[in-house]
Each structure stands twice: as structure tokens, then as C-alpha cells.
Amino acid sequence: MTTTLQAPPLGPLLDDIVLRHRPERESGSIPGNIPLLAAVPFDRFGIAVATTSGEVFSAGDAAVPFSIQSISKVFTLAMALRGDSTGSLWSRVLREPSGTPFNSLVQLEVEHGIPRNPFINAGALVVTDHLMDKAPDAAARLLQFLTAQASSSGPAIDEAAAAGELANSSRNLALAHFLKNFGNLHHSAEAVVENYVRQCSIMMTCADLAKAGLFLARAGQGTLGPVLSPSDAKRVGSIMLTCGMYDAAGEFAYRVGLPGKSGVGGGILVIVPGECAICVWSPRLDAKGNSLAGTAALADLSDRTGWSVF
Amino acid sequence: MTTTLQAPPLGPLLDDIVLRHRPERESGSIPGNIPLLAAVPFDRFGIAVATTSGEVFSAGDAAVPFSIQSISKVFTLAMALRGDSTGSLWSRVLREPSGTPFNSLVQLEVEHGIPRNPFINAGALVVTDHLMDKAPDAAARLLQFLTAQASSSGPAIDEAAAAGELANSSRNLALAHFLKNFGNLHHSAEAVVENYVRQCSIMMTCADLAKAGLFLARAGQGTLGPVLSPSDAKRVGSIMLTCGMYDAAGEFAYRVGLPGKSGVGGGILVIVPGECAICVWSPRLDAKGNSLAGTAALADLSDRTGWSVF
Amino acid sequence: MTTTLQAPPLGPLLDDIVLRHRPERESGSIPGNIPLLAAVPFDRFGIAVATTSGEVFSAGDAAVPFSIQSISKVFTLAMALRGDSTGSLWSRVLREPSGTPFNSLVQLEVEHGIPRNPFINAGALVVTDHLMDKAPDAAARLLQFLTAQASSSGPAIDEAAAAGELANSSRNLALAHFLKNFGNLHHSAEAVVENYVRQCSIMMTCADLAKAGLFLARAGQGTLGPVLSPSDAKRVGSIMLTCGMYDAAGEFAYRVGLPGKSGVGGGILVIVPGECAICVWSPRLDAKGNSLAGTAALADLSDRTGWSVF
Amino acid sequence: MTTTLQAPPLGPLLDDIVLRHRPERESGSIPGNIPLLAAVPFDRFGIAVATTSGEVFSAGDAAVPFSIQSISKVFTLAMALRGDSTGSLWSRVLREPSGTPFNSLVQLEVEHGIPRNPFINAGALVVTDHLMDKAPDAAARLLQFLTAQASSSGPAIDEAAAAGELANSSRNLALAHFLKNFGNLHHSAEAVVENYVRQCSIMMTCADLAKAGLFLARAGQGTLGPVLSPSDAKRVGSIMLTCGMYDAAGEFAYRVGLPGKSGVGGGILVIVPGECAICVWSPRLDAKGNSLAGTAALADLSDRTGWSVF
Structure with a gap:
């Protein structure tokens, strides 16, 4: 149940969230193998809320672009579902949580190359491969989509960052070749990983990401018309809730109680249906790879607004 | 977002659900190692809805008692949280989905005997052990709780069924001894499993189960007063959504979009917050161990009422 | 190839081995959950060699009884094979190495309760269960066998130690119930574990163990007549070489090059075919659970005598 | 113990082995993803024995070249050990059996990219990478080595077969990228896999393979001088015995009792120390990927000659 308590107006509330949660000293970790992300100052903190009534509230570094990383997976999934009238995507990827990180490899093996869900890397590679069937440059298509939904020319692929990340993509290449081995990749492993890395290297602000994600709070209705059917929009939300926070989805559902998707760039996109x-952003991460300050801020915001699906 | 569409009144709607979903011929499977459950006729189908406004609607075999099995885990978790002001339970069990079934054993080993969540058997054994710290006969306490919440003298432990199930409890005994090996069980493995099996062997009707679960839709407010704090009630809901349907939690969230907990007796308890x-019941199971007709009925009901947390 | 180099005569050689390898200060670890074993002084070191020509050489603490623990598994396997003309044992346990320790649980699950080999605990429990089909007190039968083969009244079950170990047998009880769950145990889990623990609690000296194991170096020919056929004797040797040293079988084959079986009591029985x-004994263990000084002594002895099967 | 029984002279014995074991009708399986191997007629069967006294006996199709596949791993390991005076190879690969096939991936993950042994594919890729440190074209160097040891110009890389196999190398590429991800590969994943595949695509006859492997039966002494120290030769034998037959090493040790290494081309190289x-060859495989007729022939030969290390 989503109820709006007698919370303070959103503008001042977000300012207060920034005051309370912007890190004052360095803590948390930086993403292991993406050098450019490590260079972002630890005290960056931004938050933006785009409402279904058309307003956008923001505070802190909400206008500073950051690397969206795995938040891209929400949008590529939506794009794949939009064009997938036959449901063929769901024969190639499941919709179940994946348990502990190393299980995902055993799971791929035991379940013959069908990833557990679209938000683990193996699943996102399959989604990317699916998008490439229609447009080989899936990353460019994602950029168009985000630009349109955010009504902003801000989003851009950081091609230098993408190149740097691609040079450190051994694990994703391993997953892609493993999927290929099971016949669950149509395009070359290298091309799929390159597209995937470029999707992850899109730079956006909190404000633009909140606007771009609004269709999920509006039963699929996007900026320029329907993006997804109401039921597909709900379903993306359910996958975010059960699988959106790496190995901490349960903990996030427990503390925040809202569908969310995080990225190792420090961003988290959260949906309050209706x-x-x-979108909150702060670059340092907890042990599970989610924004440390961002998660705390969302738990606080949820408590103070009563926003929760439960 | 939970919205009540222009659905037909609940009474006729439930009648129609029974008409559409009561199995006409045998399909699905029967629980492997619990002989008594296999004896229930395949065409049993009941459904009941207890509303926060105090009404109870029901249809079909909603007054026929069945074995609640793992639905008991929702209530034992609530009882454990109610008495756990220090949060000590959460140092003994996690709140994350568990992935594929056999991962749970690897997970227990790699994570040193801390079960992934309270709804897998290993986690429920820990919860039972936790309850036994205060009352050795935890099953009797659970029965009292259910009787009180349902305002009904109907719930009863089927001791003969429990004895039969106990004689086929090798797997639960293995889990309990494994937990004991890691120091995560205070009582004897045998006593904990016996209590657990007796909890599972409680017989209840759909109507009583819906009434007994109503506190979770009412922010923790039970029949006789507060059962849980509003935040703990939300949190039980989040664990139901992410972990409540064995290895099909994601699929259920996707199709039904509501927190639920199933049992191999064929019952499913679902919460629509606010x-x-x-409670729906039909005894034959799908491949993941959830009621086949029950799951289909809930997806239908969710579509027709618009009930969904997403 | 087993070649006797121009080694010094065995008596002085063993004395020198004791001089070099008896621990002068405490190092290595003590078995985690068997209190009595921890009480053995760290500087105990004994070695004995029983030759196929009928001589017995020994040095150091070769006449001090110690707990044979898992060395018992060689003898129970031999006893099971002796009475198993139909080969039924091999339908219940495999003969393959088990890889890393936690794999054994996954393996049991994936391979439906058939243990990888008779020397992991799960496999030894099946062997014990197999022996109990003929004689419920399998531990007493093992004691008779050892007494006869060693021509010694020395071997004895330390019943007090067995009782202490039984009280800490959660892991073995978990394995036994798990095997029972798969239908791979005829007797009760509790009875099998009790028998198994009593087998492990037999106290013997290095000299007696070397004599008792001599039939494996003599193509199956025991003290009082044939124990095994020549081919079965070879086969027990092959299982010792591939599976006899827990997770260090490969390392032991590499360093020592002989079939061996260790126990957490610090003993190691090694066969030089023909x-x-x-038998060497020193109580402190390496990280894999094998005698630290004992393994080093055997590597040294193998180098100086040329004894190796490779 | 290796004893030569009163066996018939080797020449007639091998002729009889061919008579008994050459397949008369098709059975067993063909390698899944290597099309060229599937084209070899099912009734090919060859055997050759090269003795330490310098004789070579052969029968059947012993002069027909076949694809050595994973038998190459014995020789690349020997080459790597020969040049590895500091033992650096053993910090990059272990020497333990790997258990069930899918465990190898979990193992790589849990043990941080250190393969269990040099004979699983992950381990062989590390060995190849190690060789490439000295000579980028490691496959050409292996060919030189085999040519020299066999004193034969017969061995040749089948470059067309290698190209075909490379086009189906997704799984090996996945492993190589995974190793790279853990920092356990110096060269590019693609280059290492290409070299590896070309090593596997070497065509040789039974007679040449037996001659090439003779140094392992001669304490490291090769055709043109020492290849390995006696202790390293023994150690390669121990790794063959514990890890040489995929997931059937224990079964092979049990039935044949000799160090061996198989390839999916249907060849098996076996060492009788001293x-x-x-070398035996027959192309159809058992469920574990070892030559069906070849394994049976070796068990028969071992029984009739008494050759066994146990």
C-alpha cells in the first residue's frame, strides 16, 4: 500500500535528505575494475523525484551526470518487452532471484545457459543480444530512448569510459561465451559485450533518470506515449523488487519496500507505483555493490513519506 | 499501487473464480513424501477473502480444513518477531531469496549455517528453535495464536498426520543436524523437527486462514490488538514477496504481484496491503510445489480486481 | 614402479626418520570437534613398517595406542568387499574423488544420495550400513578383524571417547539423514552413526596397524588366510591413492606416490604393493586434516627408499 | 607393484586384444562439438606398446593417425615442468582431482581462478599460457617435442580441424576469459585458446604416441636425453592416475590400475612405470568421454599381463 503520510513538502524534504546523507568522510568501497568510477569524489550526493503529476524535485548533485551502469538494465528490459509481442524473450531468460553470486554460474550450468533473471549480467547480455536482433547498435537505441523519455539532450555514452571498461571485461566475456556455448546468444560474444558495456557507460543526471523511469510509475505510460502495457510495467516492477539490488534484493525490499535497480556507478532508480x-546517487558502495549513502537515504525517505508497496 | 478497479462485487467474483478454476480433471502432482496429503481429492477448490473493513467473503470449499504446511512459516515468523525486541533472530537467519533448491545446501555450508531466509526449511527450523526458547511446545503456541487471530475454534493439529510426516522427515532432520553442527540450533535437532512438523500439520479452512493473516494487511493490527509494528508487518510482506513461493517467488511476483506464502498442502495465503x-486452496501442485489451480486463480483475481503492489 | 634403492637398513632408517620428523615445537592444528584427540601431546611421533617377508620394524612411539579414526574406513571397505560377492556395495557408493569438501554435499544432492567414494564420511556411513546388514554391531566385528590381522590383543574401542564423539556428531547425523532421505541407508541414521563413531574410536599402535594392513601389500593375503582377492586388494589400493587423503589425495600422490589413508587422530596407513x-603417527594436522609430521616423514621415506608406485 | 605374469609374448597378445576389442557394431557416443571427429569410422581400433628396452609392438590400426586431443595435456605439462625450475607453474594450478564436471566452475570461483589440476581444460589453458611466455607458438613447440620423442616425422597439426574446432570453442573461451578475470592468464584469452586448440588437433599414430610417452616410463629419460627429473616424471604419473580420465579417474584406477590420459579423439596413453x-585408440566414447573399446582393452591387457601399479 502506498500512502502519502503527512510528510513535509518534497522540496524541503529532499534538501533535508541531502543534509543528512551526503557523506562527510570517505567510507564504503569503489568499484573494483572500472578505474574511471573510482575517480568520482566520495562526497557526491544527489536525489531527484519525478512525480506522476509532472513535477520534478531535486536536491544536492542532482544535475551532475554519472555513469548509470546496471540501471541501464531496467530500460533495456523495457525496450525488449516492448518489441516482444510473442514473449520470446522469456524463453531465453527466467524471472527468479539468483541467490548468492557464485550460484549464478552453477545455475547457468545446471539450467543449460538460461540466466535466472534479466538483471544479473548473464541475463542482461541475453536482453542485449535480443535487442541487437532488431538494431545492431543497441546502445545507440537505448540512448535515443533515454533522451526521449527524459526530454533531455543530456544523456550521452562516455565512449572513453566504455573503451576502458571493455578492456576489463573478462568476466562478462566469460559469461557471453558461456551463453554462446549453450546456444543462448545470437550475435558474437564480443559484439554483445561491447554493446552492453556502452549501455552501462551512459552518463545521466539524477533528474534525467527519474524522468526517464517515470513510465514505470505510470502504468507504462511514457513521455511520448505508451512504452509498456500496464501489465508489463507492473511486471518490470516485480522483477526490480525481487532481483534489482544484486544479492541484497531481499534486504532492500525489507528496508525500503520499493522496486529499485542499482548500478555500481552509485545510482539507484526506485519506483513508487502511481x-x-x-533517483538517488552517491558513488561509494556497500559490500553488495549498492550505493551506501543512497540506500540509507531511500530507507529514510521511505520511512518519512510512507512510500512502500507493502 | 493497489487500486480497486470496477470489479464485480467480491461475493459473485469469488463464485466465478471457483467456477473457472476448480479442476475438472486430475493434473499437477501430489506432495512426494506426505502420504496423507496425497489422499485429498484433486477437485477440491476453496477461496476466502477477509477485508480490512471486517467482512469475509468465501466460495467453493472455503470451509473445508486442509493442512497448512509451510503457510505456518508466515505465522511463526510473526510470532518470533513479536517477541524479538533485540532483533536477535536476524543474526541467525538472512532475508534474501535462495535461488535454486540445491543451492540452499551449498549456501548453508558457504555461509556457515545461516539460512538464506525464514521461509526455506532451514530458516523455518531456526525460527522454530527461536520460539522454543520461550515455549518448548512452539506448535501449541502457534495453534493458540491462529485460533485467536481467526476467532475460531477450528484450527487443530492433526497429530496422526504429524506422526506420519515425522516418520518421513529425513531431509528436515539432515538440515537440523547440519544447523546444529554450525551452532545455529539451541534445542535438539529431533525436538525442533518434531515441533516444526506439528506446526505444518495444523488443519485450517481458507476462511480461518484469511482471517488469521489479516493483521499483515492491517499494518500489524490483529484481531485482539497489535501483533506487529507497522514496519515489521511491512517487512514480513517483503519477505513473502521475495521468498514466499519456494523457487517461484519471482514468477509469482510477476504474475500475481502480491506477497504470498504457499504450502504443499495446496494452500496459498496472499496479502493485499490495506x-x-x-486464502486459496486446491491440492494439486505445480513443478515448484505451489498449488496449480490456486496460482492460476490468484493471477486471474489480481487481473480482475487490479490488486497488485506494483 | 617400486624399487628398493641402496637405502640404509630399515631399522636405522626409521630411527633417523623419528629424529628428523618428531615435532620439537607445537605447530599444525588439532581436530576441531573431538576433545579427547586435542589432549594428545604434540610431540608424539611413531612409525612402523610390516614387510611382506614377515618382519616388523618400528621406531619412536610406535607402541603407543592412538585413535585410528578414518583409517578404519580402509578396513570396513575391505570387510564389505569380502562379503559382497554380488558387487551390491558399488551400486550404493561410487569410486571417484570428490573434489573440494563442500562439493560433497552438492554431489550427494545432484547424484541422488550416492556418495562419491567410500572414504568420504557419507560413503563410509553407507559402508557401515552395508556391514550392519550382516552384523548389527559392525564396530565389534571390525575390532575382531583388526585383532586377528594384527595378531594382537591391543586394539580396543575407547567407548568413552566414542560417547564424547557421538555427542558432537551433528554433521555425520546430517549426512546420515540425508542418505536416508535418498533411500541409501537401510538402518536408522542414529544406529549407523553410532557404529561409525565406535569404529573410528578404536585405539591401536602403529605396529599393530601396519600388521593389520599388510594384506593390502600382499595381494589380499591376510594373517590367517585370504582377506580379499588379488584384484580386490589392488582396487582398495587404487581407491586409497585417489581418495585416501581427504582433499589432498592429489598432493599426497604427487609427494609420496603411494596409496594411503589418513585419520584425524594423526595416523596414516600406507601400502607399498609387494x-x-x-603406519606413521603424529597428532598435529595440516590444513587438510592429515598428519603434518606424518606426511613429511612419508615423503622423506619415499625419497630415501625409492618406494613409489610411479 | 608391476609384475609381468606368464603372459603370452606381446606381439600375439596385442593381436588378440585387437580381435577381442575392435568394435563390430556401432556403440558409444561421438564427441559433441567437434564435427571432424564424428566422421571417423566406428570400427577403428589400434594399439601399440613401446618398451623401456626399446622395442615397439603394435596391432590393428596402430599406424593410422588420429586426433590426440587432451592427450596433448600430458606433454604440455611435461614441457612446462621441464622449463620451470622455480616451480612457478604450481602457484597457478593445483594437483587435485576435480570431482564432478560442473564443480570445476564453482571451484574456479571459490578458489579464485586457480584450476584444480593441469588436465581439466582450465588447467591446460594455464599450462599453455605458461608455455607461451617462452614461445608464443606453443603448439608448434609441442609438435617439435612430439616429433623428436617419437623419432618420427608423422605428427602434424591438422590446421583445418583446428580451425573448425576453434569456431566451436565458446566453452574454452569462457574458461579463458574467466581465468583472465582472476589474473591467471598472461596472454590474451583468444591467443591461448587458439594455441590450445591447435595442440589438441595434432594427428599422431598409436605407435608414435607410445614412443613419445616412453620417457614417463623411463624415469624422465627421453629419446634424445633427459626430459624430466625422475621425481618430476613420477609426479606426472601421479597426476595422470588421479586426474587423467576426466570424471572417471577413480574408475580407471580401479579397473586398469595404471596412470593414463585420454582424449575425446578416442586415444588413451598409459604408462607402466619401468x-x-x-597407446590404444578407438573413436567411440563412453558417457565420461573416454574411449569405450580402448578402456575395455586396457582393463583386459592389465589383467592378462599383471601390469598395475597397485
Whole structure:
């Protein structure tokens, strides 16, 4: 149940969230193998809320672009579902949580190359491969989509960062070749990983990400018309809730109680169905790879607004 | 977002659900190692809805008692949280989905005997052990709780069924001894498993289960007063959504979009926050161990009422 | 190839081995959950060689009884094979190495309760269960066998130690119930574990163990007549070489090059086919659970005598 | 113990082995993803024995070249050890059996990219990478080595077969990228896999393979001088015995009792320490990927000659 308590107006509330949660000293970790991400100052903190009534509230570094990383997976999934009238995607990827990280490899083996869900890397590679069937440059298509939904020319692929990340993509290449081995990749492993890395290297602000994600809070209705059917929009939300926070989806559902998707760039996109889309960003990560300050801020915001699906 | 569409009134709607979903011929499977459950006729189908406004609607075999099995885990978790002001339970069990079934054993080993969540058997054994710290006969306490919440003298432990199930409890005994080996069981493995099996062997009707689960739709407010704090009630809901349907939690969230907990007796308890608690029952199971007709009925009901947390 | 180099005569050689390898200060670890074993002084070191020509050489603490623990598995396997003309044992347990320790649980699950080999605990429990089909007190039968083969009244079950170990047998009880769950145990889990623990609690000296194991170096020919056929004797040797040293079988084959079986009591029984049986004992263990000084002594002895099967 | 029984002279014995074991009708399986191997007629069967006294006996199709596949791993390991005076190879690969096939991936993950042994594919890729440190074209160097040891110009890389196999190398590429991800590969994943595949695509006859492997039966002494120290030769034998037959090493040790290494081309190289090297070849495989007729022939030969290390 989503109820709006007698919370303070959103503008001042977000300012207060920034005051309370912007890191004052360095803590948390930086992403292991993406050098450019490590260079972002630890005290960056931004938050933006785009409401279904058309307003956008923001505070802190909400206008500073950051690397969206795995948040891209929400949008590529939506794009794949939009064009997938026959449901063929769901024969190539499941919709179940994956348990502990190393299980995903055993799972791929035991379940013959069908990833557990579209938000683990193996699953996102399959989604990317699916998109490439229609447009080989899936990353460019994602950029167009984000630009349109955010009504902003801000989003851009950081090609230098993408090149750097591609040079450190051994694990994703391993997954892609493993999927190929099971016949669950149509395009070359190298091409799929390159597209995937470029999707992850899109730079966006909190404000633009909240606007771009708003269709998920609006039953699939996007900026320029329908993006997804109401039921597909709900379903993306359910996958975010059960699988969106790496190995901490349960903990996030428990503390925040809202569908969310994080990225190792420090961003988290959260949906309050019928109400708003929220994007928070702070670059340092907890042990599970989710934004440390961002997660705490969302738990606080959820408590103070009563926003929760439960 | 939970919205009540222009659905038909609940009474006729439930009648129609029974008409459409009561199995006409045998399909699905029967629980492998619990002989008594296999004896239940395949065409049993009941449904009941208890609303937060105090009404109870029901249809079909909603007054026929069945074995609640793992639905008991929702209630034992609530009882454990109620008495756990220090949060000590959460140092003994996690809140994350467990992935594929056999991962749970690897997970227990790699994570040193801390079960992934309270709804897999290993986790429920820990919860039972936790309850036994206060009352050795935890099953009797659970029965009292259910009787009180349902305002009904109907719930009863089927001791003969429990004895039969106990004689086929090798797997649960293995889990309990394994937990004991890691120091995560205070009582004897045998006593904990016996209590656990007796909890599972409680017989209840759909109507009583819906009434007993209503506190979860009412922010923790039970029949006789508060059962849980609003935040703990939300949190039980989040664990139901992410972990409540064995290895099909993601699929259920995707199709039904509501927190639920199933049992191999064929029952499913579902919460619509702020609205109602639903219990459906039909004894034959799908490949993941959830009621085949029950799951289909809930997806249908969710579509027709618009009930969904997403 | 087993070649006797121009080694010094065995008596002085063993004295020198004791001089070089008896620990002067405490190092290595003590068995985690068997209190009595921890009480053995760290500087105990004994070695004995029983030759196929009938001589027995020994040095150091070769006359001090110690707990044979898993060395018992060689003898129970031999006893099971002796009475198993139909080969039924091999339908219940495999003969393959098990890889890393936690794999054994996954393996049991994936391979439906058939243990990888008779020397991991799960496999030894099946062997014990197999022996109990003929004689419920399998531990007493093992004691008779050892007494006869060693021509010694020394071997004895330390019933107090067995009782202490039984009280800490959660892991073995978990394995036994798990095997029971798969239908791969005829007797009760509790009875099998009790028998198994009593087998492990037999106290013997290095000299007696070397004599008792001599039939494996003599193509199956025991003290009082044939124990095994020549081919079965070879086969027990092959299982010792591939599976006899827990997760260090490969390392032991690499360094020592002889079939061996260790126990957490610090003993190691080694076979030089056609030549002799060796037993070394020193109580402190390496990270894999094998005697630290004992393994080093055997590597040294193998280098100086040329004894190796490769 | 290796004893030569009163066996018939080797020449007639091998002729009889061919008579008994050459397949008369098709059975067993063909390698899944290597099309060229599937084209070899099912009734090919060859055997050759090269003795330490310098004789070579052969029968059947012993002069027909076949694809050595994973038998190459014995020789690349020997080459790597020969040049590895500091033992650096053993910091990059272990020497333990790997258990069930899918464990190898979990193992790589849990043990941080250190393969279990040099004979699983992950381990062989590390060995190849190690060789490439000295000579980028490691496959050409292996060919030189085999040519020299066999004193034959017969061995040749089948470059067309290699190209075909490379086009189906997704799984090996996945492993190589995974190793790279853990920092356990110096060269590019693509280059290492290409070299590896070309090593596997070497065509040789039974007679040449037996001659090439003779140094392992002769304490490291090769055709043109020492290849390995006696202790390293023994150690390669120990790794063959514990890890040489995929997931059937224990079964092979049990039935044949000799160090062996198989390839999916249907060849098996076996060492009788101090006596001879044996190569048998027949293309159809058992469920574990070892030559069906070849394994049976070796078990028969071992029984009739008494050759066994146990």
C-alpha cells in the first residue's frame, strides 16, 4: 500500500535528505575494475523525484551526470518487452532471484545457459543480444530512448569510459561465451559485450533518470506515449523488487519496500507505483555493490513519506 | 499501487473464480513424501477473502480444513518477531531469496549455517528453535495464536498426520543436524523437527486462514490488538514477496504481484496491503510445489480486481 | 614402479626418520570437534613398517595406542568387499574423488544420495550400513578383524571417547539423514552413526596397524588366510591413492606416490604393493586434516627408499 | 607393484586384444562439438606398446593417425615442468582431482581462478599460457617435442580441424576469459585458446604416441636425453592416475590400475612405470568421454599381463 503520510513538502524534504546523507568522510568501497568510477569524489550526493503529476524535485548533485551502469538494465528490459509481442524473450531468460553470486554460474550450468533473471549480467547480455536482433547498435537505441523519455539532450555514452571498461571485461566475456556455448546468444560474444558495456557507460543526471523511469510509475505510460502495457510495467516492477539490488534484493525490499535497480556507478532508480520515480546517487558502495549513502537515504525517505508497496 | 478497479462485487467474483478454476480433471502432482496429503481429492477448490473493513467473503470449499504446511512459516515468523525486541533472530537467519533448491545446501555450508531466509526449511527450523526458547511446545503456541487471530475454534493439529510426516522427515532432520553442527540450533535437532512438523500439520479452512493473516494487511493490527509494528508487518510482506513461493517467488511476483506464502498442502495465503488477506486452496501442485489451480486463480483475481503492489 | 634403492637398513632408517620428523615445537592444528584427540601431546611421533617377508620394524612411539579414526574406513571397505560377492556395495557408493569438501554435499544432492567414494564420511556411513546388514554391531566385528590381522590383543574401542564423539556428531547425523532421505541407508541414521563413531574410536599402535594392513601389500593375503582377492586388494589400493587423503589425495600422490589413508587422530596407513605396509603417527594436522609430521616423514621415506608406485 | 605374469609374448597378445576389442557394431557416443571427429569410422581400433628396452609392438590400426586431443595435456605439462625450475607453474594450478564436471566452475570461483589440476581444460589453458611466455607458438613447440620423442616425422597439426574446432570453442573461451578475470592468464584469452586448440588437433599414430610417452616410463629419460627429473616424471604419473580420465579417474584406477590420459579423439596413453608406454585408440566414447573399446582393452591387457601399479 502506498500512502502519502503527512510528510513535509518534497522540496524541503529532499534538501533535508541531502543534509543528512551526503557523506562527510570517505567510507564504503569503489568499484573494483572500472578505474574511471573510482575517480568520482566520495562526497557526491544527489536525489531527484519525478512525480506522476509532472513535477520534478531535486536536491544536492542532482544535475551532475554519472555513469548509470546496471540501471541501464531496467530500460533495456523495457525496450525488449516492448518489441516482444510473442514473449520470446522469456524463453531465453527466467524471472527468479539468483541467490548468492557464485550460484549464478552453477545455475547457468545446471539450467543449460538460461540466466535466472534479466538483471544479473548473464541475463542482461541475453536482453542485449535480443535487442541487437532488431538494431545492431543497441546502445545507440537505448540512448535515443533515454533522451526521449527524459526530454533531455543530456544523456550521452562516455565512449572513453566504455573503451576502458571493455578492456576489463573478462568476466562478462566469460559469461557471453558461456551463453554462446549453450546456444543462448545470437550475435558474437564480443559484439554483445561491447554493446552492453556502452549501455552501462551512459552518463545521466539524477533528474534525467527519474524522468526517464517515470513510465514505470505510470502504468507504462511514457513521455511520448505508451512504452509498456500496464501489465508489463507492473511486471518490470516485480522483477526490480525481487532481483534489482544484486544479492541484497531481499534486504532492500525489507528496508525500503520499493522496486529499485542499482548500478555500481552509485545510482539507484526506485519506483513508487502511481506516485513517482526516484533517483538517488552517491558513488561509494556497500559490500553488495549498492550505493551506501543512497540506500540509507531511500530507507529514510521511505520511512518519512510512507512510500512502500507493502 | 493497489487500486480497486470496477470489479464485480467480491461475493459473485469469488463464485466465478471457483467456477473457472476448480479442476475438472486430475493434473499437477501430489506432495512426494506426505502420504496423507496425497489422499485429498484433486477437485477440491476453496477461496476466502477477509477485508480490512471486517467482512469475509468465501466460495467453493472455503470451509473445508486442509493442512497448512509451510503457510505456518508466515505465522511463526510473526510470532518470533513479536517477541524479538533485540532483533536477535536476524543474526541467525538472512532475508534474501535462495535461488535454486540445491543451492540452499551449498549456501548453508558457504555461509556457515545461516539460512538464506525464514521461509526455506532451514530458516523455518531456526525460527522454530527461536520460539522454543520461550515455549518448548512452539506448535501449541502457534495453534493458540491462529485460533485467536481467526476467532475460531477450528484450527487443530492433526497429530496422526504429524506422526506420519515425522516418520518421513529425513531431509528436515539432515538440515537440523547440519544447523546444529554450525551452532545455529539451541534445542535438539529431533525436538525442533518434531515441533516444526506439528506446526505444518495444523488443519485450517481458507476462511480461518484469511482471517488469521489479516493483521499483515492491517499494518500489524490483529484481531485482539497489535501483533506487529507497522514496519515489521511491512517487512514480513517483503519477505513473502521475495521468498514466499519456494523457487517461484519471482514468477509469482510477476504474475500475481502480491506477497504470498504457499504450502504443499495446496494452500496459498496472499496479502493485499490495506485491503485484505486472501486464502486459496486446491491440492494439486505445480513443478515448484505451489498449488496449480490456486496460482492460476490468484493471477486471474489480481487481473480482475487490479490488486497488485506494483 | 617400486624399487628398493641402496637405502640404509630399515631399522636405522626409521630411527633417523623419528629424529628428523618428531615435532620439537607445537605447530599444525588439532581436530576441531573431538576433545579427547586435542589432549594428545604434540610431540608424539611413531612409525612402523610390516614387510611382506614377515618382519616388523618400528621406531619412536610406535607402541603407543592412538585413535585410528578414518583409517578404519580402509578396513570396513575391505570387510564389505569380502562379503559382497554380488558387487551390491558399488551400486550404493561410487569410486571417484570428490573434489573440494563442500562439493560433497552438492554431489550427494545432484547424484541422488550416492556418495562419491567410500572414504568420504557419507560413503563410509553407507559402508557401515552395508556391514550392519550382516552384523548389527559392525564396530565389534571390525575390532575382531583388526585383532586377528594384527595378531594382537591391543586394539580396543575407547567407548568413552566414542560417547564424547557421538555427542558432537551433528554433521555425520546430517549426512546420515540425508542418505536416508535418498533411500541409501537401510538402518536408522542414529544406529549407523553410532557404529561409525565406535569404529573410528578404536585405539591401536602403529605396529599393530601396519600388521593389520599388510594384506593390502600382499595381494589380499591376510594373517590367517585370504582377506580379499588379488584384484580386490589392488582396487582398495587404487581407491586409497585417489581418495585416501581427504582433499589432498592429489598432493599426497604427487609427494609420496603411494596409496594411503589418513585419520584425524594423526595416523596414516600406507601400502607399498609387494613390499610392506607402513603406519606413521603424529597428532598435529595440516590444513587438510592429515598428519603434518606424518606426511613429511612419508615423503622423506619415499625419497630415501625409492618406494613409489610411479 | 608391476609384475609381468606368464603372459603370452606381446606381439600375439596385442593381436588378440585387437580381435577381442575392435568394435563390430556401432556403440558409444561421438564427441559433441567437434564435427571432424564424428566422421571417423566406428570400427577403428589400434594399439601399440613401446618398451623401456626399446622395442615397439603394435596391432590393428596402430599406424593410422588420429586426433590426440587432451592427450596433448600430458606433454604440455611435461614441457612446462621441464622449463620451470622455480616451480612457478604450481602457484597457478593445483594437483587435485576435480570431482564432478560442473564443480570445476564453482571451484574456479571459490578458489579464485586457480584450476584444480593441469588436465581439466582450465588447467591446460594455464599450462599453455605458461608455455607461451617462452614461445608464443606453443603448439608448434609441442609438435617439435612430439616429433623428436617419437623419432618420427608423422605428427602434424591438422590446421583445418583446428580451425573448425576453434569456431566451436565458446566453452574454452569462457574458461579463458574467466581465468583472465582472476589474473591467471598472461596472454590474451583468444591467443591461448587458439594455441590450445591447435595442440589438441595434432594427428599422431598409436605407435608414435607410445614412443613419445616412453620417457614417463623411463624415469624422465627421453629419446634424445633427459626430459624430466625422475621425481618430476613420477609426479606426472601421479597426476595422470588421479586426474587423467576426466570424471572417471577413480574408475580407471580401479579397473586398469595404471596412470593414463585420454582424449575425446578416442586415444588413451598409459604408462607402466619401468616397463612401457601403451597407446590404444578407438573413436567411440563412453558417457565420461573416454574411449569405450580402448578402456575395455586396457582393463583386459592389465589383467592378462599383471601390469598395475597397485
